[in-house]
Amino acid sequence: MITNTELEYKGDLYPTKIVSFEKNVDSFYFHTDNNVVLKVTVLRDSLIRFRFTTKGYFSNDFSYAIDTTQLHGYNALEFSDEVDYYQITTSKVKCKIQKADLRLSIYDLSDAVLLEDELGFHWEESYEFGGNIVKMSKASKDGESFYGLGDKATQMNLKGKRIENFATDQYAFQKDQEPLYKVVPFYIGLQNKQSYGIFFDNTFRTFFDFCQERRNVTSFWSEGGEMNYYFIYGPKMEDVVTTYTDLTGKPELPPLWALGYHQCKWSYFPESNVKEITAKFRELKIPCDAIYLDIDYMEGFRCFTWNKEYFPDPKRMVKELSDDGFKTVVIIDPGIKIDKEYSVYQEGLKNDYFCKRADGPYMKGKVWPGECNFPDYTNPEVREWWAGLFKELIAEVGVKGVWNDMNEPAVMEVPNKTFPLDVRHDYDGNPCSHRKAHNIYGMQMARATYHGVKKYTYPKRPFIITRSAYAGTQRYSSSWTGDNVATWEHLWIANIQVQRLSISGMGFTGSDIGGFAEQPSGELYARWIQLAVFHPFCRTHSSGDHGDQEPWAFDTEVIDITRKFVNLRYQLLPYLYTMFWQYIEEGVPMLKPLVYYDQDDTQTHYRNDEFIFGNQILVCPILEPNSVGRRMYLPKGEWYNYWTNRLVCGGKEMWIDTKYDEIPVFVKAGAVIPKYPVQQYVEELDFDELTLDLYYKEGIEKSVVYEDAQDGYDYKKGRFSFLTFQVTGKEKEVIIQLHKEGKFETNYSDYKINLIGLPFRIKSIQLNNEHEDFNCDEINTNGFLIVPKEFHVLHLMGA
Incomplete structure (x- = not known):
């Protein structure tokens, strides 16, 4: 731990004047007379990497976070040698490097300052461990806001906060507690309606100070390694997030069932208990796609084994569960x-x-099985071995997904709750201590697990979930927010954490619904379900030591609320699947905090609760007991109340009345929302039509729907369906234009279009520019019409 304040420690050293520079294609090297070298690499016009060394040369350039498959390139790159500084210019930004002290400043093309060094790069010799404590301080202007950094359990805007990144098993963590399970050293700055991002790719314990220690200084530092960071220019927050997500990578599509509802507990055993739980879901008609087995399914907690007393024939049981729709x-x-x-x-x-420990013996630690050794997942040979261990579970028994836990890594009965820092790691041929490898240990375990599950699940898609993660883990795994607590405060925390992870590149996330520790009231569980069905990953999980936490553990009202909202999630699966497609294709986060949605509106900068689910649904959870409503902020635009279909104009705070079985949900005017019929599990039903809820708007709005076979890899061969609906609303007419891409043919034949908010009675209808003999009176009465899916243009006309 660094105990001295970051900015005032007298041992700090600083770069001196630049004595030489050189250029190599897209990289520029600046050498100072005290042996500091700065390497500036232009990856894109809006993406620049800054790398410092104090020893005159750079160590091997290696990162677990960066997606090496991403293409880079720029439209323009100029370099100039001015009197006091060097300048690098792209088609988006200018970067100035001061000759006197290597300090940096970055401007847009109109010379507005985007980011500038305060002290800039400085460092301190680490005589205890060797190497440097590396530090960076940036000037921050009044009114600047900060977002990101993964799973932090604090307010959305990080201004005034100090953050620590060291993956930690933080059981029953509390609001503002540091550090937590994940390490995502990436933040977004917003000032003067311009956004930028900083990704500090350093796997040692890192810290970020957002104007807490000094009002107008933002700083970040690490206990070791390099000062190595990426600057990302917006100017929109969406540009920053997309570029960062491209840089650190995106997942492949999950199987659609993974987006359904999941049920978990520590622990469901024996087999009769598992069957009892799954049967109850079907009896109560609460949809569910996955059942989880915690550590008690193993023989003495030994990984890759089964307790034959509890589960005498796992293959048979797994097949029987599968036959009933449970993965x-x-x-x-x-x-x-x-x-x-x-x-x-x-x-x-x-x-x-x-x-191994530094002096040779294997590292021992106590976890659930007792004394254990731990694989070095930073060794590619070990990852390959680990992947092979999944053959029996996946290929032979038929398990559909794997859940990695305790991989911070967590160790019991030691004060620091993890490995000794002298443990050695291969680090893919870059040997190091646990100080450097700690934060990526869980990521590399998830990586090895992903490759194993993928190998043996093929030709189906894998499903993996991990508790610990470093930036880029989204390429291999979904995640959840760890061991939370059944309190209203934790409901508030869960809402923020999943939003924050979403704009930090990790889209496929959720929380333990109802809280892992302690017992929720029925009301708390109901409110949590109402929020969590709008999270990409949706799973109830509890520690089990406080009783049951299935929906039927509460009263019939809670059961009904659970069914209502889980049904809604299953109806919205095509919308959610489309969100996921846009995430992996375009780097668009699935959940969008209001500040992401409209950064120009300063009212959004400190909003915590409301978020946009996908592109067109606004959700605001109820976070207090006994609520009959709440105040919420409706962003710009026109929105329909989902429950009443009443149209409301945004750009203001307002009071919304709610019922126990509702939370505030609004749909953007002009949207076309696709819906499936309610199923008890994915692929239970064949259906003849896709429902499209069309919300009238005067003007033009586009909506998209992505579909494929819901599993497998044919979508990568073009066998998908990507629909674009352009809706043009006028005073007395609506025109719906449909454009289709892809070779996949859906099973249904028709669209059922629900017409919501139509300000006129329909008198005539044209389909593909020809008049059709629809019963307009019946359509006006019922509020919907059914058309064949092959249509191109649908024209509804009033009198």
């Missing part, structure tokens, strides 16, 4: 029990796959 997901932890009769341990020992 089985099992937990796998990193700790491998030290047991000479245990084959996984024998293999790891024989091949020298476990982590």
